[in-house]
Amino acid sequence: MKKWKWTNLYLIFVFVMLYVPIIYLIAYSFSEGERMSGFHGFTLAHYAELFADTRMIQIVVDTLMLALLSSLIATIVGTLGALAISRTVRPLVKNTVLSLNNILMVSPDVIIGASFLIFFTALKIPLGFGSVLMSHIAFSIPIVVLMVLPKLQEMQQSMLDAARDLGSTNSQTLARVVLPFITPGILSGFFMAFTYSLDDFAVTFFVTGNGFQTLAVEIYARARQGISLEINALSGVMFIFALLLVIGYYFIQQGSQSRKAKHRKESEAIIHEAAH
Amino acid sequence: MKKNTATSLAFYVPYALWIVLFVIAPVILIIYQSFFDIDGHFTLDNYATYFQSGTYIMMTINSVWYAFLITLVTLVISYPAAYLLHYAKHKELWLLLIILPTWINLLLKAYAFIGIFSQDGGVNNFLGLFGIAPKQILFTDFSFIFVASYIEIPFMILPIFNGIEELDEGYVNASRDLGAKWSQTFTHVILPLTMSGVKAGVQAVFIPSLSLFMLTRLIGGNRVITLGTAIEEHFLTTMNWGMGSTIGVVLIVAMFIIMFLTGERRKKGAKRA
Numbered sequence: 159m160k161k162w163k164w165t166n167l168y169l170i171f172v173f174v175m176l177y178v179p180i181i182y183l184i185a186y187s188f189s190e191g192e193r194m195s196g197f198h199g200f201t202l203a204h205y206a207e208l209f210a211d212t213r214m215i216q217i218v219v220d221t222l223m224l225a226l227l228s229s230l231i232a233t234i235v236g237t238l239g240a241l242a243i244s245r246t247v248r249p250l251v252k253n254t255v256l257s258l259n260n261i262l263m264v265s266p267d268v269i270i271g272a273s274f275l276i277f278f279t280a281l282k283i284p285l286g287f288g289s290v291l292m293s294h295i296a297f298s299i300p301i302v303v304l305m306v307l308p309k310l311q312e313m314q315q316s317m318l319d320a321a322r323d324l325g326s327t328n329s330q331t332l333a334r335v336v337l338p339f340i341t342p343g344i345l346s347g348f349f350m351a352f353t354y355s356l357d358d359f360a361v362t363f364f365v366t367g368n369g370f371q372t373l374a375v376e377i378y379a380r381a382r383q384g385i386s387l388e389i390n391a392l393s394g395v396m397f398i399f400a401l402l403l404v405i406g407y408y409f410i411q412q413g414s415q416s417r418k419a420k421h422r423k424e425s426e427a428i429i430h431e432a433a434h
Numbered sequence: 435m436k437k438n439t440a441t442s443l444a445f446y447v448p449y450a451l452w453i454v455l456f457v458i459a460p461v462i463l464i465i466y467q468s469f470f471d472i473d474g475h476f477t478l479d480n481y482a483t484y485f486q487s488g489t490y491i492m493m494t495i496n497s498v499w500y501a502f503l504i505t506l507v508t509l510v511i512s513y514p515a516a517y518l519l520h521y522a523k524h525k526e527l528w529l530l531l532i533i534l535p536t537w538i539n540l541l542l543k544a545y546a547f548i549g550i551f552s553q554d555g556g557v558n559n560f561l562g563l564f565g566i567a568p569k570q571i572l573f574t575d576f577s578f579i580f581v582a583s584y585i586e587i588p589f590m591i592l593p594i595f596n597g598i599e600e601l602d603e604g605y606v607n608a609s610r611d612l613g614a615k616w617s618q619t620f621t622h623v624i625l626p627l628t629m630s631g632v633k634a635g636v637q638a639v640f641i642p643s644l645s646l647f648m649l650t651r652l653i654g655g656n657r658v659i660t661l662g663t664a665i666e667e668h669f670l671t672t673m674n675w676g677m678g679s680t681i682g683v684v685l686i687v688a689m690f691i692i693m694f695l696t697g698e699r700r701k702k703g704a705k706r707a
Contacts, residue, residue, distance in 0.1 A: 165518045169528065172515045176535050176587065182556055183546035194549025195559065239449030258453050261461070264637065264693060265686075266645035268662040272669050272682050273460030276467050296456035299449075359541055359648060360662075364669065377541040381652055385549060393542045400537035408530055 184397060187390035194385055204391040211388065214376070218392075221356065221373040224287070228294035229351035235295070236302025236351070237344055241336075243303065244310040263300045270297055271364025278365060285367030293365050294355045301354060302347035309343030310336075342410065349407050461686070468679035480680035490664075494684060497660040500579065501643035505590075507583040508639050509632070512590035516631075517624075519591070520598045529595065536588045544652045547581045548572065551653075573655025581653045582646055589642075590635040597631015598624075633696040640696075641689050661685045 182194070187205070190198040208214060239259070246252045262270060274296070278289045313336065321331040337344075359374035366375060373392075380389055471477045484490045522528055535543070550556040551571040558568040571577050605627065609619040625632075645662030656663075661681055668678030 166522070168514060169518050169522060172511065172587075173528075173531060175584070176532070179543060179546040179550060179584065180535060180538060182550055183542065186549065193554070195552065195554040195556075235448045235452055238445045239452070242445040242449055245445070255453070258457050261457050264641060264689065266641055266662060266689065268645040268647060268665045269464070269682055269685055269689075270460070272665055272678060273464040274456070275669060276463045276675065276679070277456075277460045280463060292456075296452065299452055299456075303449075353537055357537070357539055359539070360645070363648075363666075374539050374541045377539065377545060378648060378652075381541065381545045381548060385545075385552075389542070389545060393538070393546070396542065397538060400534065404530060404534050404537060 180393075180397060183390055184394045187387060187394045189387065192385070192387060194387070194390070204387040205394070207388050208391040208395070214388070214392070217371050217373055217376050220287075220370070224291060224294060224372060225352050225355035228291055228355045229298055229348050232295045232298035232351045233302050233344060233348040236299045236347055237306050237340075239299065240303045240306035240310055240340075240343075243307060259300045259303050261300075262297050263304070267358070267360030268364075271361040274361065275364045285365060286369045289365045289367075290362050290370055290372065293361050294358065297358070297361060298351035298354050301350045302344075305347035305350060306340055306343040309340040313339050342413075345410050346407075349403070349410070353403070464679045464682050464686075467675055468683050470676045472674045472676060477676075480676050483677065484680050484684065490681070493659050493664060494661060494688075496658075497644055497662075498688070500575075500582075500658060500660060501640050503579050504582045504586060504643045505636055505640045507579065508586045508590040509636065511583070512587055512635065513594055513632070515587075516591045516594035516598055519595055529592075532588050532591055540585060541648065541652075543585055544581060544649055547577070547584075547653055551577050572653065573657060575654070575658060578649060578654035578658045582643060582649055585649075586639045586643065589638045593634035593638060594628065594631040597628040597634070600631075601627050637692060637696045640692050644685060644688060661688070 185197070186194045188200050188202070190201045190203070243252060243255055243259075246255065270293070274289075274293050275285075278285060278292075283289055283292075317335055317339070318331060321335045326334065357374075358372075359378060362372050363375055363378070366372070373396075377389060377392075380386060468480055469476055469478065471479055519525055519528055519532075552558070553568050553570070553572075555571075557571055562568065601624065605623050606619060609623045614622070644660055645665070646660060647662035647666040650656065650658045650660055650663045661684065664681050665678050665685065668674045668681065
């Protein structure tokens with residue numbers, strides 16, 4: 159019992175370490191004054207300032223739109239990719255494609271940013287929203303593939319055979335059997351792609367021109383100029399948003415797990431009945 | 435059959451296009467670009483400069499050294515945390531709490547530390563309680579390593595946690611039943627069996643640590659120069675893309691070395707088992 163307590167203490171220490179900076183940041187968003195030192199009394203002025211800052215609001219909206227659009231497209235392409243990989247029979251081709259898939263996962267952001275910058279310049283694609291969108295789609299696709307692929311491998315061949323035996327066409331099998339089964343994987347992939355996009359700074363920093371800003375790039379520019387408690391207020395808002403996203407993600411995962419459990423129960427019940 | 439191939443072709447096209455345009459082409463382009471000087475002439479000068487001028491070599495060694503320190507710090511903190519997490523009650527909830535900070539933008543976390551480490555910030559105020567005079571914490575090597583480790587910790591905990599989850603509890607019990615001390619069980623059973631998680635974590639932390647240019651700027655105060663900083667500088671400030679690409683190629687090579695060192699050799703082991 160004693161040991162159990164001691165170990166919990168270490169975990170709590172790690173959590174305190176992880177959360178202190180975030181709490182510090184948000185706490186000062188309510189402080190009067192202009193600096194992150196010596197709490198000067200409660201105010202909501204920085205939040206008022208934030209919501210009156212139309213440029214900042216526009217950037218937040220742009221960032222969210224970008225994340226939504228890029229993760230949506232990445233999810234579609236990534237799911238198709240996962241379907242393609244799962245259909246590949248030859249192991250050499252499969253492994254090569256998987257290795258290529260993972261290159262962008264392990265590449266440092268700077269390399270992705272720099273090489274995409276060369277790529278867009280070579281093709282004379284203007285830097286701005288378009289180039290940023292394409293980059294975000296590109297670096298989000300592999301994670302979608304990695305989230306969907308295990309679901310496809312989990313799927314039993316007998317289900318597909320059953321669908322075919324019952325006379326369904328390929329597209330019917332895909333729409334009615336395969337897609338519903340892999341939906342949890344697709345949703346996880348979408349969520350991961352969405353966070354990748356929201357979280358990215360380095361790649362965007364390389365491929366965005368002067369016309370288009372994301373939140374991360376804007377924060378970088380402002381942070382280099384020094385502290386402004388408006389950014390703290392923004393952190394408060396972003397934290398709530400992240401919290402909601404995490405809760406959403408948690409429920410999606412729980413949902414897929416309980417569905418799995420339900421399936422298991424159902425099949426157990428069927429077996430049970432058959433036995434009787 | 436014909437229809438079959440047509441539909442599967444439709445699956446391949448967008449994904450294949452992505453691989454060609456955004457995976458293969460950029461890598462080739464960055465290697466190609468590294469053979470051009472600032473005026474667009476084909477040359478091997480960039481590589482000559484890189485290997486002959488001591489500064490680039492020193493910078494690379496420095497960058498690898500910092501990445502090593504960051505990885506070491508995160509590993510030392512994360513392994514026990516992941517291990518304890520495995521045995522904790524409500525571990526899904528704990529795990530979620532670990533992931534949550536990674537959903538806060540990296541820049542915001544770096545920005546928080548500008549406040550915490552500043553002359554009149556949280557840490558110096560705290561030290562002041564004990565009568566210690568304010569110290570310069572921001573823009574030091576320490577602050578860079580601290581903040582980088584802070585940011586990378588969740589990315590180390592997760593793979594190690596997954597590795598420990600895969601561990602068959604039977605081995606641990608068997609080792610204990612056979613009279614091994616806890617330390618023996620740990621070094622001979624638990625650690626070797628969770629090595630794949632550690633390797634994945636090292637890979638997930640070491641490679642990004644080579645390229646954290648925004649942290650070197652905001653927290654390291656340009657005192658720390660990593661490979662990432664150098665690439666950013668060459669691409670976006672001095673516009674010497676050739677030299678930037680050369681350093682990029684070095685970074686790619688470093689990446690492959692790390693992937694080789696931490697790579698899965700499980701296949702062999704699995705065959706044997």
